[in-house]
Amino acid sequence: MTATSTTxxxxxxxxxxxxxxxxxxxxxxxxxxxxxxxPGVTVEKISGTYTFEGxxxxxxxxxxxxxxxxxxxxxxxxxxxxxxxxxxxxxxDLLVAVLDAANLERHLFFFSQLAEQDLPMIAAITMTDLxxxxxxxVDLAALERYLGVPxxxxxxxxxxxxxxxxxxxxxxxREPSTRARGLDSLESQVDAMSERLARGGFDVDRxxxxxxxxxxxxxxxxFEEMPEFLVPFEEAxxxxxxxxxxxxxxxxxxxxxxxxxxxxxxxxxxxxxxxKIDRVLTHRVFGLVVFASVMFVVFQSIYTLAGPLMNGIxxxxxxxxxxxxxxxxxxxxxxxxxxxxxxxxxxxxxxxxPQILILFFFIAVLEGSGYLARAAFLMDKLLGWxxxxxxxxxxLLSSFACxxxxxxxxxxxxxxxxxxxxxxxxxxxxxxxxxxxxILLIGAFIQxxxxxxxxxxxxxxxxxxxxxxxxxxxxxxxxxxxxxxxxPFVLELPVYQWPKWRDVxxxxxxxxxxxxxxxxxxxxxxxxxxxxxxxxxxxxxTETQLKAQYAALSPDFQAQVSEExxxxxxxxxxxxxxxxxxxxxxxxxxxxxxxRIATTILMAFPAREVVVSSLGIIFNLGGDVDEExxxxxxxxxxxxxxxxRPLMTPWTAVGFMVFFALCCQCMATLAAIKRETNxxxxxxxxxxxxxxxxxLAAVGIEQLGRxxxxxx
Amino acid sequence: xxxxxxxHSSVAVAPMSNDFSDLRKGMxxxxxxxxxxxxxxxxxxxxxxxxxxxxxxxxxAPLGDPIEIALRGYRLCLxxxxxxxxxxxxxx
Numbered sequence: 001m002t003a004t005s006t007t008x009x010x011x012x013x014x015x016x017x018x019x020x021x022x023x024x025x026x027x028x029x030x031x032x033x034x035x036x037x038x039p040g041v042t043v044e045k046i047s048g049t050y051t052f053e054g055x056x057x058x059x060x061x062x063x064x065x066x067x068x069x070x071x072x073x074x075x076x077x078x079x080x081x082x083x084x085x086x087x088x089x090x091x092x093d094l095l096v097a098v099l100d101a102a103n104l105e106r107h108l109f110f111f112s113q114l115a116e117q118d119l120p121m122i123a124a125i126t127m128t129d130l131x132x133x134x135x136x137x138v139d140l141a142a143l144e145r146y147l148g149v150p151x152x153x154x155x156x157x158x159x160x161x162x163x164x165x166x167x168x169x170x171x172x173x174r175e176p177s178t179r180a181r182g183l184d185s186l187e188s189q190v191d192a193m194s195e196r197l198a199r200g201g202f203d204v205d206r207x208x209x210x211x212x213x214x215x216x217x218x219x220x221x222x223f224e225e226m227p228e229f230l231v232p233f234e235e236a237x238x239x240x241x242x243x244x245x246x247x248x249x250x251x252x253x254x255x256x257x258x259x260x261x262x263x264x265x266x267x268x269x270x271x272x273x274x275x276k277i278d279r280v281l282t283h284r285v286f287g288l289v290v291f292a293s294v295m296f297v298v299f300q301s302i303y304t305l306a307g308p309l310m311n312g313i314x315x316x317x318x319x320x321x322x323x324x325x326x327x328x329x330x331x332x333x334x335x336x337x338x339x340x341x342x343x344x345x346x347x348x349x350x351x352x353x354p355q356i357l358i359l360f361f362f363i364a365v366l367e368g369s370g371y372l373a374r375a376a377f378l379m380d381k382l383l384g385w386x387x388x389x390x391x392x393x394x395x396l397l398s399s400f401a402c403x404x405x406x407x408x409x410x411x412x413x414x415x416x417x418x419x420x421x422x423x424x425x426x427x428x429x430x431x432x433x434x435x436x437x438x439i440l441l442i443g444a445f446i447q448x449x450x451x452x453x454x455x456x457x458x459x460x461x462x463x464x465x466x467x468x469x470x471x472x473x474x475x476x477x478x479x480x481x482x483x484x485x486x487x488p489f490v491l492e493l494p495v496y497q498w499p500k501w502r503d504v505x506x507x508x509x510x511x512x513x514x515x516x517x518x519x520x521x522x523x524x525x526x527x528x529x530x531x532x533x534x535x536x537x538x539x540x541x542t543e544t545q546l547k548a549q550y551a552a553l554s555p556d557f558q559a560q561v562s563e564e565x566x567x568x569x570x571x572x573x574x575x576x577x578x579x580x581x582x583x584x585x586x587x588x589x590x591x592x593x594x595x596r597i598a599t600t601i602l603m604a605f606p607a608r609e610v611v612v613s614s615l616g617i618i619f620n621l622g623g624d625v626d627e628e629x630x631x632x633x634x635x636x637x638x639x640x641x642x643x644x645r646p647l648m649t650p651w652t653a654v655g656f657m658v659f660f661a662l663c664c665q666c667m668a669t670l671a672a673i674k675r676e677t678n679x680x681x682x683x684x685x686x687x688x689x690x691x692x693x694x695x696l697a698a699v700g701i702e703q704l705g706r707x708x709x710x711x712x
Numbered sequence: 713x714x715x716x717x718x719x720h721s722s723v724a725v726a727p728m729s730n731d732f733s734d735l736r737k738g739m740x741x742x743x744x745x746x747x748x749x750x751x752x753x754x755x756x757x758x759x760x761x762x763x764x765x766x767x768x769x770x771x772x773a774p775l776g777d778p779i780e781i782a783l784r785g786y787r788l789c790l791x792x793x794x795x796x797x798x799x800x801x802x803x804x
Binding site for chain 2 (some may be wrong): 066136385390487493
């Protein structure tokens, strides 16, 4: 290679969704990928580099597009990258149009738009093996003549054609061969005219036709008396000026013409094996049974299988804390900062990894095999009526285990509007971290008074609350909040095949990395802020003073409450967090919550996982209690207001549970929303709407309880 | 899609035309008119559902919608309601 230029050429991969673009991109760039965001939108920018014959090439994977006429902000970004109009975007030096041989007509429609970009182009043809197997092989040499650009067949996951593609890219960048021919191309019009004339029995030289279309009046004069030739001839001349971008009919007419010339064989797809499988998998009975089974496995895996791994991570970070704690004994502030702030914060990021990795493993396998699209096909009607679509099913189902992988999984939805709606309601689904609260309160207030049946109903009901609330929320979001064009829900059911393990691995790896790097940073920073609120104001004397206070208390009290539990309660009470809890007590009074519950709620905002141990601290039992603790249940039942009224009636307990079901007490969720929507606006919105709903619901239930008649 | 009186009166003008709600599995049909100034219709045309296109219904989801059609050598799933306004004629 002779190129001495120091700038690295930028190659953009463009094509329809499902063209095999990502597999090709992975094969070209290997592990050099970087995932970033385009400014202002949710689309990810995926780029990478490769080296060919000693030169470096920058490669960007443009999100799948059906048309260069964008309908949504996300599509607009993708087209702007191609056109080099985006913010801080440099125009690609070359386009690789990825075309699916088994679906040539639609891909040629898009190619005809790309051809008007005036950029060097190469057509990479994927799925040639599939097209040949279906009895519709593509004549690549003929296609090259029609398109006017090098046409390279690639089978990316087997590495076939990659080096020829790399060589063609290098060659075209050195000296572009011919201009891409699309709809406006003279040659394709010459083809069409010469065909038409031949059918009419005229043998006219192609050069003569070309001259005629370019403006030479001879040909027009010759056919003056024959409107059947003159009319299409004039139309062809007119169409040589650029057609409107949305003129689908003209583009498809061109695409169909090219296709009939380059594809031999039947025009309708014959997917015998896939059709046979679909007869079962989309069957109205068996299809739904298989679907339910698959979803059960996916859900169980993130709900149950991830558990031991998460416990392992927590244990590891606990041990790390235990190890570091004595080393920092010289400075209590530093000790607490590192152990309770930093180590806990990093641990609380990594603890989500098992669920994220497992879910994305399943999504990649389901997507790679072709089943993910079937799942959306089966469930669309169920979710469509409330303004979502079938693709929302897996993200929402996953959110019942944990909203974070669920929110990240919403990227299986190409329509940005439905995707955002799904992200915004995913945190309403009752995640596994809410379960301990339900078990504690149902065990304390429902089961003893109403029996096991009602306890079971209450537990089930708590899991339904979020789902039921989500429906009107989506409806309102769709009416008033979400902007941008609505796109029709379209879906392609791809041919069933074995997942490409390389793609599966790369999906899992890149999702894990993205979460730890971007969401993780936010979570650690917020953890440190919350730590500071719960620690300060504390001086070296504070503890000594509290110990002296404890020593002065009655032996009866000392027998009931240990010094350690007393200290942690008092330290919480006098921290900024505790003071805020006291200050907002009046606001929570209509819900029947006192300062202790209010402080617990505040302490649970960063992560609701801590709620049981916070209650333990506040009720003088220490932070080591769990949701099965009889002492804590006892303490909750016996707790009173200063005037002796019981703190919690069953109504208050239900209100408290509903509060937890609806409230957004998980900063990791907010960090994930920030990452996925690329904006602080949406996490803030989720936080405000969920907290407001939770508060109103808790107040409503308590007030209803008082109106019905106090303690039932 | 529920339609009122006015729709039926327009059917009387073009007695041959059907729409997507009439389709059953295995039916073949041709697009005879597409709605104008309709974003959904524009996208569906970009996907190949232009005037004159013939297609066959290959699958219907268990709950009745969406449907999968074969057109232009590929298959596309779409919602009947979102293709409302496309006039089609059912082919024998």
